[in-house]
Amino acid sequence: MTVRYERPVSRAAFFGRRIAVFSFFMFVAAWGLHRFGPLSTPSFLAVFIAAALLCTFAAYLAVLGIGALWFKGARGGKASAAALLFAALPLAAFAYGISNYVNLPPIYDVSTDTADPPGWLHVPDADQSWLGQRRPVTAVDRQAQVARWRDLTGRRYDGGLDRVYTAALKVAVAQGLDLRFQRGAPELALQEIPETEVGKEEAVPDALDFVPVPIPRPAESERDDAGLPPGDPSIQGEQRTFAFGFRQDVVIRLREELETTLVDVRVASRYGDRDLGSGVAYIERYLRALDAELLGIAGD
Template sequence: MPFRPERPRSIAAAWSRRLGRFAVLLALIALALHRVGMLELPNTVAAVLLATVLAAFVLGLAIIGFFMLWHIGAKGGHASFSGMVMALLILIPVGLAASRFVLLPRIHDISTDVQNPPEWLEEPEIKPSWISRFDGTRPEARQLQIQAYSQITGRRYEGAIDRVLLAVQTVAREKKWTQVANVGVEALVDGLEPSSGDAASQDAASQSNGEADPERAPLPAPRPNIEEESLAPMPSYAVVQYRARTLVLGIPQDVLIRLSEEEQTTFVDMRAATRDGEHDFGINADLIRSFLRDLDLQLLGIAGG
């Protein structure tokens, strides 16, 4: 009978697949729980970092499995390949995030007006955690923003503030942002939409059968003297604060939009900040760029310098 040597089995390859599955499940479950609001961001970061350490160990075990397969023909090639793929599923996104951590400035508060940023209407709730955090409004942080995001500036539009405000609210509604507080908004949008009284009168008219009803007859009222009444000046300043979350990871962000009317133009400033950590990985700058780009499309043709 021909001699058939029995191939040894690579323990490292087997453990690379087992630990790889555990690391991927740990990272996915942590991200999913954070996305639905059941796990705070610092705890999610801790779980992902633990999964990253396991993934690095899994990659080392997979390399050992490939080495044993090549030199002594040990079984475990499929297990080593599976472990390597699962390790890279974690290490590649974490590596991209680490590159942004190194290349981008360590700031978490971005504003289009560095000298006079808009003030929060409601101070964001910052919970203490193991992740360090500094004051994002200090001069050093603003200087880092100027160096890294010099293109992040406000917008001037050749239009009235009420029109620009409606466009801002439309874009924010499309992005599913939640309004937290505002100043000067009610006075600007008052009269732009039908009031409840108008709706009630339209509903009553729709229920009428066409016959005269003495009880519903309008009572005559004295006509006001419009010429002697002074019109209230239209507000030239408005601030709206929103709460947003990133699309994939659900990272909470606070957004502030300030509108200032100057003669026949309206200037729009923005401020965006994250609540955890001292590094935003550039997501606040991306949020401001995306919003202003969509606002330009909404107000197409009246954007100025």
């Protein structure tokens, strides 16, 4: 008589795979709708946390399935491996966020000038939904930033305000900043070179017929930014983080001091009471690009 051995089946492994696949596609759909679509950040975070918790449960079931395979030879090894594979991406993103949440200061607003941060041209406001109303930025928050990022400071350039403002605006646009407000933008006029000057032999060949020449700034009542609060020339806009598309408000302030121009940057996460280091990352990236744009005129 032939004895047939029937392998047991690990239900945990197959159930874990179903949960992991469902959670993975739920996470990917929420990410896509948030990064490129209309899904708000609070809604995305709620779905993200739910997907991460489901993936944690799926990973636990997958481990049970692997244990059943090892000790009993139960079927479900491939299902357990698939469950761990699908759960890896949401869990990795969740673990990265938790790591930054625990290890970085609990702040959502960072600035290169902690003593006198650049003021908002228009104060950002957003419905925090279930995230709750966040507290105002305090001196303790600024001290926590200095303690964690001591080298985060503004830049001083030997160029004039008009030149540095133009470069700061160019870099901001190149960095993907969605401009919303500007105050104190330099005005340039195209002044025609007289024909007698253009025709001179010593003139540079192929010289431009029009040269940009700075003209005095018009009175405040004539400017487009007359409705904004008075202060130093500034640029304000909105940008989104690369991976998840979290919205951040950015203001860039320029301050003319004798023969130099000081540039300071302030970044605030629009949602939540922590930015998980994304604000500092943007400031450092922006200032490196601005240094490259104004190469040769940076001061101390």
